[in-house]
Structures are given as C-alpha cells and as structure tokens.
Amino acid sequence: MFKTIFYLAETNILKGEMLNKKRILSIDVSxxxxxxxxxxxIALGGQKKSSYVCIANAHMLVEAHWSKYFQRVVNGAEIxxxxxxxxxxxxxxxYRARQERVDGMSLLPRLIExxxxxxxxxxxxxxxxxxxxxxxxxxxxxxxSLKIAGTYSPxxxxxxxxxxxxxxxxxxxxxxxxxxxxxxxxxxxxWMAEMKGSIRSVMIGIGGxxxxxxxxxxxxxxxxQKNSLEWLYRLFLEPRRLFKRYMVTNFVFLWLLFIExxxxxxxxxxxxxxxxxxxxxxEREYKQEPEYKQEREYKQxxxx
Numbered sequence: 395m396f397k398t399i400f401y402l403a404e405t406n407i408l409k410g411e412m413l414n415k416k417r418i419l420s421i422d423v424s425x426x427x428x429x430x431x432x433x434x435x436i437a438l439g440g441q442k443k444s445s446y447v448c449i450a451n452a453h454m455l456v457e458a459h460w461s462k463y464f465q466r467v468v469n470g471a472e473i474x475x476x477x478x479x480x481x482x483x484x485x486x487x488x489y490r491a492r493q494e495r496v497d498g499m500s501l502l503p504r505l506i507e508x509x510x511x512x513x514x515x516x517x518x519x520x521x522x523x524x525x526x527x528x529x530x531x532x533x534x535x536x537x538x539s540l541k542i543a544g545t546y547s548p549x550x551x552x553x554x555x556x557x558x559x560x561x562x563x564x565x566x567x568x569x570x571x572x573x574x575x576x577x578x579x580x581x582x583x584x585w586m587a588e589m590k591g592s593i594r595s596v597m598i599g600i601g602g603x604x605x606x607x608x609x610x611x612x613x614x615x616x617x618x619q620k621n622s623l624e625w626l627y628r629l630f631l632e633p634r635r636l637f638k639r640y641m642v643t644n645f646v647f648l649w650l651l652f653i654e655x656x657x658x659x660x661x662x663x664x665x666x667x668x669x670x671x672x673x674x675x676x677e678r679e680y681k682q683e684p685e686y687k688q689e690r691e692y693k694q695x696x697x698x
Contacts, residue, residue, distance in 0.1 A: 418455065432501070507537070519565070565595065
C-alpha cells in the first residue's frame with residue numbers, strides 16, 4: 395500500500411560526518427545543529443569534494459511535489475537545510491523533534507566568515523555583473539583575508555555545451571573550495587546537480603541572499619523571522635514578483651502539510667515513513683565506504 399513512498403535518495407558524503415535526513419513531504423531534509431551544518435559544508439569545501447547543498451523552503455518543497463525530476467535533484471544533494479521556519483517546524487509537527495532553522499540569509503555570512511578563517515577560497519556564480527562587483531568590494535573591505543577565487547554572471551539565456559565546459563574549466567582552474575550559486579529556485583538546484591562530478595567544489599544555492607548580505611536589500615526584523623513572518627516582509631518589499639509565489643505556493647504547502655499530517659495519524663503510514671528515513675540514512679552511510687563508487691546519471695538540462 396505504501397510502496398510508492400519507498401524512494402531511496404542517493405547521496406554520497408564525507409565519512410563520519412553524515413547528517414541524517416527526514417522525509418518532509420517529498421524531500422529528505424537534513425537534521426542537525428546549525429554549527430553541524432556549517433562544519434560539514436566547510437569540510438566538503440576543504441576536501442574540494444564535488445557536491446552540492448540545497449537550502450529548502452516551502453517554495454522548494456512545493457516545486458518538488460509538482461516535479462519528480464526536481465524531487466530527485468534536491469534529494470541528490472549531500473545536504474538539504476531547513477531554510478524557512480515552516481520547514482524547520484515540520485520536524486516538530488510530523489516527528490515531534492526539534493530542529494534549528496538553517497536559512498540561507500544567515501548561512502552565507504557564517505560560511506564566508508569560516509572560509510576566511512580556514513583559508514578557503516570562494517566563487518560566486520550568478521547575479522548581475524553590478525551585484526557581483528559590489529559584492530567583491532564589500533567582501534574585500536569587510537573580510538580582507540577572504541580569498542575570492544572569481545565571479546561570473548552568466549548570460550540570461552541557455553548556455554551552449556562549449557560555454558558550460560568553459561565555465562567548469564574556469565571554476566576548477568580558479569581553485570575555488572566553495573561555489574555560491576545565485577540563479578534562483580529551481581534553476582540553481584538543477585545547475586548544481588548537472589555540475590556535480592564536474593566542478594571540484596561544494597556548491598551552495600543561495601538564491602537572493604547575496605544582495606541582503608552586502609546591504610543592498612533589508613532583511614525582516616528578528617521578531618518577524620522568529621514568528622515565521624519573513625515571507626510577509628519580503629512580499630511587502632516586492633509584491634509584484636513574489637505575490638504568486640507566496641500567496642499561492644504557501645497555501646499549497648500548508649494544504650500538502652495538512653494532508654501529510656492526516657496520513658501520519660495512520661500508524662502504518664508513519665512506520666513506513668520512518669522505515670524510509672532509516673533505509674535512506676543507512677544507504678548514505680554505506681555509500682561513504684571507500685570501495686563504493688557512485689554510479690548515477692542526472693538527466694541533462696539546459697540552465698543558465
């Protein structure tokens with residue numbers, strides 16, 4: 395009856411540093427303390443492991459619900475952080491477990507700080523040339539010891555195969571440990587999945603966190619962040635761009651979560667989901683073994 399939910403998420407992360415995941419709707423979201431997330435990302439960067447990190451909010455979970463391919467993309471990430479408060483509260487709502495919010499807005503400056511401290515170089519992919527230029531100036535002034543390996547603003551069109559190859563070569567030659575990707579969801583997640591195995595760095599999809607970090611945009615007050623109202627603040631700032639995303643997507647997310655909670659009231663379903671979590675985590679642990687060689691092909695997609 396419940397065999398359709400037995401999906402084994404494939405991933406491959408550093409031995410001894412795996413974060414367990416729990417199924418939230420159709421996405422396997424990592425669990426752990428904020429610093430555990432930070433330390434693991436830094437460790438991946440330090441080893442220049444070709445890997446990627448998805449920062450999951452309600453929008454991403456809904457996108458994954460509609461698209462099985464995008465679901466596989468997100469579940470293929472080494473780390474999926476609970477970005478918004480609604481996602482982090484899902485751990486309590488569904489599993490009666492506490493989980494800190496690990497959001498992109500605060501994760502970006504923390505990773506920049508740690509990268510400077512650990513002598514790791516960073517690369518910024520995505521965003522306008524003007525944004526990247528201002529970010530470079532800001533980082534040089536506020537983090538003088540930070541190594542900026544490079545920046546690239548891709549054209550607003552599909553890249554040719556030659557351009558993709560040139561991008562991979564440019565990033566690899568830069569020696570970047572961490573690549574921050576600002577293409578927006580779902581393009582940045584698809585791009586990272588496509589580049590996994592080619593780019594020798596840990597890639598992180600940060601969406602619109604960069605302009606907030608460098609002071610070009612304001613972030614919601616702390617009290618709104620803590621009360622799951624940051625989306626309302628952003629909607630107030632950009633109503634035309636975000637109205638459909640928040641008013642429609644948030645409603646769909648709440649509806650899907652309500653249905654999931656009803657399913658969780660069924661003991662057989664709850665046991666089945668817990669079994670999925672256990673099997674997936676055991677699978678990830680097994681794939682840490684040196685003799686294991688990951689053999690997985692992603693559907694090739696054209697993204698910019």
